Each structure stands twice: as structure tokens, then as C-alpha cells.
Amino acid sequence: MKMEDMSLSGLDNTKLEALAHDIYADLVEDACLGLCFEVHRAVKQGYFFLDETDQDSMKDFEIVDQPGVDIFGQVYNQWKNKECVCPNCNRSIAASRFAPHLEKCLGMGRNSSRIANRRIASSNNMSKSESDQEDNDDINDNDWSYGSEKKAKKRKSDKNPNSPRRSKSLKHKNGEHSNSVSSDPYKYAYNSGISYETLGPEELRSLLTTQCGVMSEHTKKMCTRSLRCPQHTDEQRRTVRVFLLGPAASSLPDVDGVVENDGYDVPDGQALMSRLQWDGSSDISPSDSASSKASTNNSDSKKPKKKKKPSLGLNSGTCGGPGSGSCAAVGAGTTGSGGGGSSQGSLGLPSRKKKPKLPAPPTPSIYDDMN
Amino acid sequence: MHGNAMKRVNMSKESQMRAAINQKLIEMGERERLKELLRAKLIECGWKDQLKAHCKDVIREKGFEHVTVEDLVAEITPKGRALVPDSVKKELLQRIRAFLAQHSAL
Numbered sequence: 001m002k003m004e005d006m007s008l009s010g011l012d013n014t015k016l017e018a019l020a021h022d023i024y025a026d027l028v029e030d031a032c033l034g035l036c037f038e039v040h041r042a043v044k045q046g047y048f049f050l051d052e053t054d055q056d057s058m059k060d061f062e063i064v065d066q067p068g069v070d071i072f073g074q075v076y077n078q079w080k081n082k083e084c085v086c087p088n089c090n091r092s093i094a095a096s097r098f099a100p101h102l103e104k105c106l107g108m109g110r111n112s113s114r115i116a117n118r119r120i121a122s123s124n125n126m127s128k129s130e131s132d133q134e135d136n137d138d139i140n141d142n143d144w145s146y147g148s149e150k151k152a153k154k155r156k157s158d159k160n161p162n163s164p165r166r167s168k169s170l171k172h173k174n175g176e177h178s179n180s181v182s183s184d185p186y187k188y189a190y191n192s193g194i195s196y197e198t199l200g201p202e203e204l205r206s207l208l209t210t211q212c213g214v215m216s217e218h219t220k221k222m223c224t225r226s227l228r229c230p231q232h233t234d235e236q237r238r239t240v241r242v243f244l245l246g247p248a249a250s251s252l253p254d255v256d257g258v259v260e261n262d263g264y265d266v267p268d269g270q271a272l273m274s275r276l277q278w279d280g281s282s283d284i285s286p287s288d289s290a291s292s293k294a295s296t297n298n299s300d301s302k303k304p305k306k307k308k309k310p311s312l313g314l315n316s317g318t319c320g321g322p323g324s325g326s327c328a329a330v331g332a333g334t335t336g337s338g339g340g341g342s343s344q345g346s347l348g349l350p351s352r353k354k355k356p357k358l359p360a361p362p363t364p365s366i367y368d369d370m371n
Numbered sequence: 372m373h374g375n376a377m378k379r380v381n382m383s384k385e386s387q388m389r390a391a392i393n394q395k396l397i398e399m400g401e402r403e404r405l406k407e408l409l410r411a412k413l414i415e416c417g418w419k420d421q422l423k424a425h426c427k428d429v430i431r432e433k434g435f436e437h438v439t440v441e442d443l444v445a446e447i448t449p450k451g452r453a454l455v456p457d458s459v460k461k462e463l464l465q466r467i468r469a470f471l472a473q474h475s476a477l
Contacts, residue, residue, distance in 0.1 A: 016475070019389055020467040023396070025452075027409050027463065032451035034410070035419060036443040039426045043438055048430070 126224075204244050213240045392471065401470055405463065412459045422451055 042048035064073040083092045088105045103109035107116065207213060212223040214232035222240070223232060396402045413419055429446045430438050 015385065016468070016471055019392065020464055020471060022389075023393070023405075023467050024460070024463050027402075027406055028452055028455060029448065030406060031409055031413060032422075032448045033444065035422055035426075035451070036440060036447050039423065039430075039447075040438065040440050040443055043430055043435070049427075 201245070208241055208244065212237055213244075215240055392474070395474055396470065399474075405466060408466070409459070409463055412462070413455065416456050416459060418451075418454055418456070418459075421454055422447060425450060 039048065063071050065071070066073075069075055079095050082095045084095055084098045085091070086093050086098070086101060086105055088102070093101045104112055104115075106112075207222070210227065212225045212227055212229040212232050214223045214229075214236040215221065216223065223229060225231065227237070393402075396405075426443065426447060429443065433442055
């Protein structure tokens, strides 16, 4: 027991060092022995010399150390400038662009279906296929047509100038004119506008109720932006409508909803007026509104404003009429709007200003846009 | 005589102590760890491949079929000991000393 209790610190440093070396030597010997056994077994089992091949084959796979070449002897950018022939369209394409080209060319791959769908949707809506030349023209024009106004992020993927499919794949669906015009802006990929010649009167009317429709001088196409498109004034829109549909159909439709514009102002105006639903301040006597509307529509429907609202025209007309009290009510919210001067101008203005107290939902929004 | 006896006793004490240390080394698993560490380092530094090449020569020399373990051991071990790089040796010694220092007091 005494021996065990004796601490190792009894050994002095040299002895400790010697001990350490001894331990080390043992470990090394273990390693050597391990290797010997391994080799001996490999020799006896016959797999020791398997990793050696003959000299000739060794030479073949020697490491290459020349400039411009990797260790296998291959040139680095050998295929960079090569051109491949596309099996689909037989065009010569650069190697680095080959894969994306093939994706578009064959119509397979993620983007191709998206583009195709968009084209179908747009050609359905426009009822005409656009050629590429006009597309480019329209983009270069200051006259913004619908296609070029599309969101930039969609543009990047679509407008691949190398793609040969831009003109080919725009499907021409002449037979399907009956599709309703939907105002999905993002679907109009390539088509930049419509030409009025290809559309029937029904088409035109329905188009004009939702789209700006102003014709570009360069291309004779109708602007496909919304009715509030900032590039064209209401005056222009009205002109187009007169031109296309006749003088009777000059009133611009209500923006808030797709209104079936029959071209008759009076029923439209009445419908709109009733729709406006001015709570608490609808003191407009029916006789007043009817009479003033009738008078107004014939004379004063060409108010120059950005937001073409027949209701607005009517209102200003109404205010100018005999019913000044009703005008004050019409321009509800303004306390002193009617005031003394019930002239058309003064009353017309306040009626256009934003009326926060006005409960009628559609009207304040119209007035907002006016300002 | 007394001195000799003392030396013997000291030696036996010493050897006992060494035996004790070795036992501790094994029991705590430190020896295994040291062995693995050494093996890994030797492979890393190419010592194993060097020796293997030497083995090939020896085998070709002695004749493929009649090589024995003893032959190999006799040829390889001294060379192996000599070929261990200094850095590996130093590191191992360091670890052993650390162990001894840590566990010298029971």
C-alpha cells in the first residue's frame, strides 16, 4: 500500500522525461508493427501489388503541367466560342446561350409556358397578333403603348432579343372576338395596342368602356391603358369615342364599374346619379335634376377634365341651374360653397374638391382624382 | 551493499511507478488516443507511404512468396523509427508529458 501511496512526483524530471520517451518509443513501435502486419497480409493475400500498372499506362495519365492547359491536358475555355446548331430551328447559337435558347425554342421549361400563356391571353384580348417590328417601334415611341408599359421585371425575362419565337409564337386567334376585354395589365406581353379596323362596333364599345382607346398617330392603334391613363387627356378619349362610335356615344363611361355604354347620356346620367347615393344631402329634387340634366347634356358635356365623369358634368351643370339650394346640397360638405354666387364656375369648383364629410363612396374618389 | 540494496529498491520503486503509470495510461484510454493520433499524423506526413515503398523493395528482394513477418519487422522497424518527422515526435512527447504531469500526483 505504501508503494501505491507513493506519488509519482517522487520521480524527478529526468526520470519523467525518460519515461515519456519510453512511452513514445513504444507507440512508434506499435505503429511500425501495425504496418508490417498489414503489408505482410497484403502480400500473402495477393493484393499488395495491385495498385501498380505498367509503365505505358502510367505515362498516359501523368499529370500535365503546361500553361493554358489543366492537369488532364484539356484546354479550359475550348467551347466558349463554339457555336451549336439548334436542331429545332437550325440556327447557329453560341454555346453559352444554347441551353436557354433551346428552352424557348422547344417550348419546354419554366418560362416558356408562362410566356406562351401570356401571349395567348393577350392575343385573345387584342384579337390581333402583333408583328415584332411594330412592337419595337412602339417601344421606341414616346407614345406609350400598352405593351411597353409593362412592369420591368416581366420585361427582363420576356424580351430576349435572341429568341426567334417572338414573332412566331404570337398566336393569331381571329375567330375569337367575343372574348370580353379584361383589364389585366400584366397579361399584355407583346401586343401594344389594337387597331380599330379589326374590331366590330360591339367590340369597340366594350373596349372603350374599359380602356383609354386614344389612337396613336404613328400606328393608328388604340391605347390599351386604363381610362385614367395619364398619357392622354379626356378630350382625346372623347374625340376617339366620337370618331368610333358616333356623336351620340360621346360620354365616357364610369370608371368605377364597367358600364354598358349604350351611348345615351340621359339614362346613363340618371343611373349614375341614383348610384351616387348622397346620404343626407341628397336634396336634389327630381324635377331639378331631370331638367337640368337634359339641358346640360345637350350643351355642356365637354368639360375638360382628366377624370371624365358624366356625373361631374351633370353636377356642375346642375349647380348652374335654377336650383342653387340643391347645388349647395350637391356640393355637400362645403358649408359655404353655394353661398351667394351660384354661378356655375364657383359651384363647379367646390363640387370637385375633396369632401371628407361626404359619405357617398364613389364621389369623393372622383373628386380626389380631379385634384 | 546497503547502497546497492537501496538502488534496487529505488529501481523497483521506479519500475513499479512506471508500471503504475502505464497502467493508468491504458485504463484512462489515453494510450489508445495517443496511438490513433500518431497513426494519423504519420499517414498525413507520408511516412506510411515511404515505408510501404521500402517494403516493396524488401519484398522484391526477398522473394515474393517467402516473405515472413519477422523479415519485414527486422527491415522496417529501424527505418520506421528513423523516418518519423520531428514535428510528430515533438507533439507526441508533449502530450505524454502533459499526461504525466497531470496524473503524477495520485
